[in-house]
Amino acid sequence: MRFRQSSSWIGLLFTALLWPLYAFAQSAPVVNVRVTQEPIAPAIPKDFLGLSYEAPALTSPYFDLSNKVYVQLLRNLGPGSFRFGGNSVESTFWLQAPIGANQTARRPLRRPTVITGSDLDRVFRFAHAIGWHVILGVNLGHFDPQMAADEAHYAVTHGGSALTGIEIGNEADLYGGNGWRTREWNYTQYHHDFTAYVGAIEQKTPGTPIVAPAFCCSQGYRWLPQLLRDDASKIHLVSFHMYPLYHAPGSKGPTAEQLLSTKVANWEDQHLQELASDVAPYHLPLRMAETNSVAGGGMPGVSDTYVAALWVADYLFRVAEHGLSGVNFHGGFFRGGYSPIWEQNGVFSAAPEYYGILLFHKAAQGRPVQVQVDVPSDLNVVAHAVAGSRGRLYVAIINKDFQNGAEVHLQLPSSFRHGEMLRLSGPAANAQEGITLGGRTVSADGTWSPADPERVKVSDRMAVVSVPALSAALITFYK
Structure with a gap:
């Protein structure tokens, strides 16, 4: 009897921990982003x-x-x-x-x-x-x-x-x-x-x-x-x-x-x-x-x-x-x-x-390329892409929505092996402290280096990433 009660308690705890992820997956609207290889502007100058x-x-x-x-x-x-x-x-x-x-x-x-x-x-x-x-x-x-x-x-x-x-x-x-x-x-x-x-x-x-x-x-x-x-x-x-x-x-x-x-x-x-x-x-x-x-x-x-x-x-x-x-x-x-x-x-x-x-x-290490974004009308999510050197592709997803996260389906212009993602996040809209890029704040000595980037899986020129409300993600894709 005690074992059953313990198992039930563990099960409830496990469910509580997983529920936010499950709820996000079930409720987050889908944003479809198609990145093309069509340049839309000159290369971004080094002193931009x-x-x-x-x-x-x-x-x-x-x-x-x-x-x-x-x-x-x-x-x-x-x-x-x-x-x-x-x-x-x-x-x-x-x-x-x-x-x-x-x-x-x-x-x-x-x-x-x-x-x-x-x-x-x-x-x-x-x-x-x-x-x-x-x-x-x-x-x-x-x-x-x-x-x-x-x-x-x-x-x-x-x-x-x-x-x-x-x-x-x-x-x-x-x-x-x-x-x-x-x-x-x-x-x-x-x-x-x-x-x-x-x-x-x-x-x-x-x-x-x-x-x-x-x-x-x-x-x-x-x-x-x-x-x-x-x-x-x-x-x-x-x-x-x-x-x-x-x-x-x-x-x-x-x-x-x-x-x-x-x-x-x-x-x-x-x-x-x-x-x-x-x-x-x-x-x-x-x-x-x-x-x-x-x-x-x-x-x-x-x-x-x-x-x-x-x-x-x-x-x-x-x-x-x-x-x-x-x-x-x-x-x-x-x-x-x-x-x-x-x-x-x-x-x-x-x-x-x-x-x-x-x-x-x-x-900003290349040339801006065309991005097509299919987003629900009540969701404020934008996307940008830059074609870089050595076959790299930089895709930025910026969720400016105050309430809703998004599940972003990225269709890429060619085959990539994988991606690495840095997230921009903050504790609140009006926060002045605690803001991070790549999981790290800028140090007191002015230096910044990201934590280990999140790996992004690419399959059949498609990648799926979650972008919570009021956050941004920068994904670098590698051939």
């Missing part, structure tokens, strides 16, 4: 990933090799790109130009910052040492072409191969509304100022690579085709800015559900396609030189949480699939908003966004 900072960061102590954790976090992402600009570039002045000498801005200075040669030297040394490049913004808000020409000359002669180019101004399409120019500000006036800057820079330092126009918004989408028709030959790299959501001052702000919504993803695709189509006839590289989740500094509780890691991974694949040459995620080093890397009391750490960027980096 990047960070964007406000111009005064040039004077900060962060860009020093003694900041070993910061250096390691950057090196985890391979070669990359720094961009210095933002709204504050319009209140940033090159030391050689006396402030107020030639400027024609219509508003008072906003915390003016002075940039010196030693600031640029420090940043260029840092970039050289870790294999990154620099996009340097110059002040257009306070109209002074000679000041810009002097700063550009120093950057070109001292930056060498670390300098990508000189970006002129920041979101000049908004000058008429934010006070840097009058309400009558239009494309003709912008073009006059732009060509004055390009002319002064070219006269002082011929061949300086120009990055433009750093537009962001609805008017910028209208002005960009005009600028390309007028001056494409003067531009080295086309830059644009994108934020899918906005946190208006005094408002509750966007939610995590909005950030991961199909509406936001569709908006991103529409605008990326428009930009790519405008630039394509001119055969110029196009870079999203400033971007992140929520404009206006990010949304606390959204931009600085685990959901941002899922958004950023999906967003990066979308940008690559539209053929852009790279992305610079804007931020500082602060908590409470968007920023891939945090710094607090001298301690650097990986923010939630960083994990999504790192996942993309592991797959």
Whole structure:
């Protein structure tokens, strides 16, 4: 009798342990993903990933090799790109130009910052040492072409191969509304100022690579085709800015559900396609030189949480699939908003966004290929694929659904022996800690290495993987 009771207890325990897996298998909706061999974009450039900072960061102590954790976090992402600009570039002045000498801005200075040669030297040394490049913004808000020409000359002669180019101004399409120019500000006036800057820079330092126009918004989408028709030959790299959501001052702000919504993803695709189509006839590289989740500094509780890691991974694949040459995620080093890397009391750490960027980096080793996804209409699951070298295939499955896991049936384009899977997961949608990629967090010293990857069986060019709600899986298939 005792034996029967014991057997019954063991059976109940065994059933309790297996029930979650059984329930998932029975209830998880099926998503069919078919990966083709059809390329949809050029190979992802090695320096595709990047960070964007406000111009005064040039004077900060962060860009020093003694900041070993910061250096390691950057090196985890391979070669990359720094961009210095933002709204504050319009209140940033090159030391050689006396402030107020030639400027024609219509508003008072906003915390003016002075940039010196030693600031640029420090940043260029840092970039050289870790294999990154620099996009340097110059002040257009306070109209002074000679000041810009002097700063550009120093950057070109001292930056060498670390300098990508000189970006002129920041979101000049908004000058008429934010006070840097009058309400009558239009494309003709912008073009006059732009060509004055390009002319002064070219006269002082011929061949300086120009990055433009750093537009962001609805008017910028209208002005960009005009600028390309007028001056494409003067531009080295086309830059644009994108934020899918906005946190208006005094408002509750966007939610995590909005950030991961199909509406936001569709908006991103529409605008990326428009930009790519405008630039394509001119055969110029196009870079999203400033971007992140929520404009206006990010949304606390959204931009600085685990959901941002899922958004950023999906967003990066979308940008690559539209053929852009790279992305610079804007931020500082602060908590409470968007920023891939945090710094607090001298301690650097990986923010939630960083994990999504790192996942993309592991797959960004080839050329994006076509993926067809058959998903139930009420399930928010997306898939991306990159055909890599040596016959490898990288497939990312991102489940942005807050409630439902998915059983994903992957149909592969050719025969593969097996796959290895890294999972991106977090303890909760609003988590800031405990996020893992490949079963591991980024260590306090900035290093990251995955645990032993999960093996994925391939049979008759088919693989089946489970992807729980609010998680992602990156599978590398081998021939």
